[in-house]
Amino acid sequence: MSSDSEDEDFAEYGTPLDPLDEDELPKKKPFTLKDQVAADKYGRRRFHGAFTGGFSAGFFNSVGSLEGWTPSTFKSSRSDRAKGMQQKPEDYMDEEDMDEFGIAPKVLRATSDFNESSKKRSRMHQLSDGPIPGEPALRELLQPVKETVGMKLLRKMGWKPEQGTGPRLTKLEKRRMKEEYKRTAVKVYGCALPRDANKEEESGKDSPCSTDDEDDAQLSFAPDDLGPILCKPKDNSFGLGYKGLDRRPILSSHIDLFTPTPLRMEEKNKKVLITGQAFGVGAFEEDDEDIYGREDMSQYDFSLDTETTTSKQKHQITATAFANYAGNILIGFVLGTNAMTQKKHFPPPVLPQGFQPMHVLRKSRFEPAPSEKASLSKEKQLLKSRTRGLERHNLTATDRALILDESTPQVTVQKDTMTSATLEENKRLPTEELKIKEKLEISVKEGCSQFRPFVAYPEKQKRYEQYLTLSKVGQKDRLSYIQPLTMTEWEKERERVEFEQAARLYQPLSGVMSDRFVLASQPDDLSTPLPSVSKAVESDSEQRAAAKLKMFGRLTRQESDWRPCSLLCKRFNIPELYPGSDESSKATQKTSSNFSVFSFLDAASYNTALKIPESSDEPINDIPSAAEFPEVTAKQELEVEKDDTEANTHNIVSQEQKFDDSLLEFPDPPAKIDLYRAIFLSSSEDSDDESEEKASGNLTKANNSKQNVPQEGGETEEKTLSLEKLLTPSEKNTERNMSPPRGVFANLDLDAINARKEKSNKVPEKKEESDVCKNKQTTIDDHVEREQNDGLEQLAQDMYGPQLPSISVSATANSTSLPSVKKVLPSVVTSVHNEWVEITKKDSHKNRHGKKHKKSSKHKKHKHKKKRH
Amino acid sequence: MENAEFNLKCLKTIDTKQGAVRAVRFNVDGSYCLTCGADKKLKLWNPHKALLLKTYSGHADEVLDACSSCDNSQIVSCGQDKSVILWDVSSGTPLRRLRGHAARVTCVRYNEESTVAVSGSQDNSIMCWDVRSRNMKPIQVMREAKDGITSLAVTDHEIVTGSVDCKVRRYDIRANRLFSDFIGDAVTYVSLTHDGQCLVVSSADNMVRLLDKESGDLLAEYSGHHMGDYCMESCVDNRDRHVLSGCIDGDIWCWDLVQGTVTSRLTHDRGSVVHSLSFHPSQLFLLSASHGSIKLWGVPEDEL
Structure with missing residues (x-):
């Protein structure tokens, strides 16, 4: 029994517990999920999530649950609206909210009187009331002074107001304390009164009772209520030296009216004053040195009598000022003691003449300089004022007088x-x-x-x-x-x-x-807003007279050059007379193509430009006499001469082109030839080539002959030459319509003319042309004639389309030259030729016999027609 | 005997129902006609049957003149809205609206092949429009006139214009020349005789003149009628035997071209101005316009 022996070693105290069964061994109770869930007093789950301190979600955590959140049943207030149901916030709150830790706990608290926050809330309600918005001032002033807990305690301990705290003192001790306090509390700088005198005074005051008091040495008194001496605890979070607005109620604190504002400095004759509200140095203040140092040497006067002297001086000044006053003083008035400080008057600077009070900015550097602009702007202002109807400012006295019908000053x-x-x-x-x-x-x-x-x-x-x-x-x-x-x-x-x-x-x-507008013949009149403007233009007067006399024709006709654009020619199936000039016409066209008012303004300049080359009234088809056209012939002579010089300087091959150029100013004749060939001459290429060859051959001759021309000086010949230039392009016209003649030509026997022509065209081959030419020439010089043909050939290569009407001139000039020209033509052009013949006939006829004959011819023509019908 | 033949009777009277008819124009072969209305519409008629074929609307203001192309596929019209409109005859839709004039466009004509439309305007300019291309700008502008253009005539190689500045200008494209003939008064209408040799010029001095185109000589004068302040039109008959002109009293005056005698006076509508005339290009038919009606004159079939 070892156990027994062991047991015996221990001393036992108290009664032992019943031995536990092994089965009944207390197991560690595991935490259930229920235990971990926070619940309210009704056992409802309070929080969501494992560890969260989340609030209950929805109505009793119904959010996320099957039934979801259902609002309380709706109660219509319609029937009992008159009751004026007052809704309180509590109606919408849970009970828990009213608990100790709820939003609105209903537990014992300090009343709103003592609750700063609640006070504030109530104040907010009343803020808007009353005429003066904001916090009522009186409420703040008349707030009850609160006794602190410390005071209550002190009272209980036997303290009374007005008494100091601390152990009781004897009178002597008390006096000593007072002195001590005074010494420390009141700082006296500079010259102070000797302390002894002060003492004496005090002692003198106290002396009557002192004797008695000393007797009662046993008697002790409560100490005087002396404020804490030096240490003033820093009770705010402001910067050092800064004193904000006192938050404490006014009556509770001591109002100090006499102590100077917390910071006052005098520096460089400038008073720097720092008061509570704001602090720091603004951007416009000079500097902020020694802001925090309350004691600054600048606060102190170093001389005693500066103030007094200045004041004295002032007085003196005023005295002298008023002593000088000699006038009567009005009854009830007294002479002022302070003289008004006279402000120094600075006269404004004298403005220079033409000074502009406004600075005009240049909008771009290309604008005229401001100095130049000044004059302009002046002008502008003038205009502006005029347009605004402020003209009256610019009126002179005489103008005004005129307006008012007064006699002029x-x-x-x-x-x-x-x-x-x-x-x-x-x-x-x-x-x-x-x-x-x-x-x-x-x-x-x-x-x-x-x-x-x-x-x-x-x-x-x-x-x-x-x-x-x-x-x-x-x-x-x-x-x-x-x-x-x-x-x-x-x-x-x-x-x-x-x-x-x-x-x-x-x-x-x-x-x-000027040529767009007609000057008003009479001044503007309001009664007749549209006075008739006489249509007469001075330049027309001659024509007008002619028209009145029914002398239509030469006198009423004006002729000028006019260039149709190439496209117009093309659309009209008419060859361009001056293909080279296309660019220029295009250029002018481009400028006018875009619609603008200015293009119409420009028209006047076009007109003038057109007028300049306008020749005299004579139509071209009249037979020109040398006397009538001295200038024209001279010009032509010049042209011919020019051609000659060119012909001399260049070799023959290039001459061919040059000749063309100088004559008609073709920029690119070779291209033209090709085009022409491709289109129109495919069938008769051989003959054309031949003619070309001949042309080059003849050119040499032509040049020779040309050199003779000026020497001969035959004016009529030159004339015909120049006209041939115009005429030639049409000669090769294969494009003309071959329809039966109408109108004037209806009566003509074309066949007969053709036959006649064929008669003359005995030798159609161009190889023998020169020979034929010789035969035919009767009046015109041989060389000139040949040259004409050459020129004709040349031009024919570049030209197509109908002939030109001006041919008639040459015809009338020399009727015999006609067949020679005709002979060169291929037979295709016959109809055109017929037309040509007809015109000349008519023209010549007309010129010989005048108007009446013309009429008769017309008449005849109709008769012819009728017969045919 | 001529006069006996020239015995025009009113065959048809058509009320166009388009306000005032500003102009009436036969087409190229004379089987149709166009009326330009003050109601901004252009109407195509068969005047011989008094049938309205089509109405073309698209102008923003009164239509002042129109011309049909040689193939009858297009119509060009102009109006007070400063625009020239090119119409497709069959569909009735405007193909092009050509703007370029600065004032009302008073007259417009096609050239012989209807490749160019020439328009004359109150802004003193004549503009040539290429109707073949899509070019919306005029190919050429003639600004020689000093006053508004009243009428135009275009032949195969020339453009004849009549202007209020009392001049008839003939732009000869072939010769690159401009011939301007001074007529005594503002030119109201210019047309060419069918032979192309003479100009028939109406002017505001109550006169119709026949001028020789080439020389500008006066060939005949026709007077007796009154133009008033109207832009009266004149024309010659299909055989160049008669000159016709409107009159403010509602008559159409016919003169013998050669003698200058008044052959007949046709009364369109007594009291109303007959301002627009158009003669059939090949037959004895005359169209006249007065107020809202047009009349076709001709020789009745039973008389032929």
């Missing part, structure tokens, strides 16, 4: 009052001025400009016209003599600028516009 009166300087001017003026004026008067009467920009001011307009004449002469600076003396220099200058502008504006336009 006499200039002479003003002259009398003028200063001597101007009088001198006057003396000088009459001689010079009168001369100029007289001259101008005459010139103006002649009518120098049609545009009158200043019609509204007749005087000004007159001056303007005079100015124009002056400027024509080149004496613009003499304008000042014309200007009236009543005008100031500035006005004169302005007018000068104005005139310059007007002259620049209206002058060049007048040329362009």
Whole structure:
């Protein structure tokens, strides 16, 4: 029994527990999930998630559950609306919210009087009431002073207000304490009163009772209520030295009216004052040194009597000021003791003449310089004011008088009052001025400009016209003599600028516009807004007269060059006469293609351009006599000469081209030839080649002959030559319609003419052409004739389309030359030729017999027609 | 005996129902006609049957003149809306609207082959439009006139224009020349005789003149009628024997071309202005327009 023995070794205290069964061994109870879930007092689950402190979600954690959250049943308040149901926040709260840890715990708390937060809330409600918004001031002032707990405790311990705390003291001790306190609390700098005197005073005060008190040494008194001396704990989180607004209620704290504001510095005669509200140095303050140092040497005066002296001086000044006052003092008034400080008056600077109060910015660097612009802007302002109807500011006295129908103020009166300087001017003026004026008067009467920009001011307009004449002469600076003396220099200058502008504006336009507009014959009248404008234009007068006399024809006809554009020619199936000039016409076309008003304005310039080359009234088909066309023939001579020189300088092969160029200014004849060949000459290529060869061959001859031409000087021949130039291209026209002749040609026996032509065309081969030519030439020189043919050949290569009407001239000039030309042509062109013949016939006929015959011929023609019908 | 033949009677009267008829024009072969209305519409008629064939609407203002192409496939018209419109005859839709004039376009003509439309306007310009290409800009602009263009005539190689500046201008494309003839008064209408040699010029001085085209000589004068302030049109008959002109009193005056004597006066509508005339190109038919009606004149079949 070892166990027994072991047991015996131990001493046992108390009663042993019942021995545990092995089965009943306490197992460690595992935590169930239920235990881990926080639940409210009703056993409802409070939180979601394993460890979360999340709030119950939805109504009783119904969120996420099967039934979801259902709101409380709806109760209509319609029937008992009159009750004025008051809804409280509690209606929407759970019970738990009212618990100790809820949102609105309903437990014992300090009442709202003592609760800062609740007070604030209530205050917020009342803020909006009353006429003065914001916190009511009185409430803040009259807040009850609260006794702190410390005071209560002290009271219980026997403390009374007005008493200090601490062990009781004897009177002597008390006095000593007081002294000590005074020494430490009140700092006296600089010269202070001697302490002894103070003591004596005090001791003197206390002396009557001191004797008694010393007797009662046993008696002890409560210590005086002296504030804590030095250590003032820093109870805020502001920066050092800064004192914010006191949050404490006013009555609870001591209001110190007499201590100076916390920081006051005087520096460089500038008072820097730092008060509570704000702190720091603004951007505009000088510097912020020594802001925190309350004690600064600058606070102290170093001299004793600065203040007094200054004040004294002031007094003296005022005394002297008022001593000088000699006037009567009104009853009830007293002489002031302080003189008003007289402000120093600074007169404004004298503005230079023509100063502009506005700075005008240049919008771009290409604009004129501001100095130049100044004059312009002045002008603009003037215009602006005029458009605004503020013209009245610019009216002079005379203008106003005119408007008001008053007698004009006499200039002479003003002259009398003028200063001597101007009088001198006057003396000088009459001689010079009168001369100029007289001259101008005459010139103006002649009518120098049609545009009158200043019609509204007749005087000004007159001056303007005079100015124009002056400027024509080149004496613009003499304008000042014309200007009236009543005008100031500035006005004169302005007018000068104005005139310059007007002259620049209206002058060049007048040329362009003049033929667009007719000058009004009478001044504008409101009663007749549309006065009839006489249609008569001076240039037309001759024609008009001719038309009146029924002398239509030469007198009423004008002829000028006109270039149809290439496309127009193409569309009309007419060959271009001057294919080279296509580019120029295109260029002009391009400018006019885009629609703009200016293109119509430009029309005037087109017109003038067209007018210039306009020749005399004679139509071309008239027989030109040498006397009538001296210039024209001269020109032609020149042309021929030019051709000659060119022909001489170049070799034959190049001559062929050159000749063409100089004649008709073709830029690219070779290309043209090719095109022509490709299109029209495919069938008769051989003959064409031949003719070309011949052309080059003949050219040499032609050149020879040409050199002779000027020497011979046959004017008529040259004329025909030039006309041949025009005529030739049509000769090869294969395009013309071959339809039976109509109209005037209806009566013609074409077959007969063809037969006649064929008769003359005995030798159609061109190889023998030159021979035939010789035979045919009767009046015209052989060389010239051949040259014509050559030229014709050349041109024929480049030209197609119908013949030109001007051929008739040559025909009338020399009827015998006709067959020779005809002979060269291929037979295809016969109809065209017939037309040509007809015209010439008619023309010649007409020219011989005049109008009446023409009519009769017409008549005949109709008869013919009728017969055929 | 001529006059006996020229005995026109009113064959048909058509109320176009388009306000005022500004112009009436035969087509190339004279089987149809076009009326330009003040109601912004252009109407195509068969005047011989008084049948309305088609109405072309698309102008923004009054239609002032029209011309049909030589193949009758297109019509070009112009109006107060400053535009020239090219129409497709069969579909009635505008093919091109040519804008370029700065004022109302008073007259428009095709050239012989209907490849170019020439329009004259109140803005003193004449514009040539290439109707073959899609070019919306004029191929050429003639600005020689100093006043509004009233009428145009186009032949195979020339453009004749009448202008209010009292001049008839003839642009000869072949010769590259411009001939301008001064007529005593504003030219209201210019047309060419069928032989192409003479110009028939109406002017505001109540006169119709026959001028020689080449020289500008006066061949004959026809007077007696009154134009008032109207832009009265004139024409010659199909055989160049008579000159006809409208009158403000509603008559159509016919003169003998050669003698210059009044042969007959046709009364369109007493009291209303007959301002537009168009003669059949080959037959004895005349169209006249006055107010809202047009009339076809001709020799009745039973008389032939």
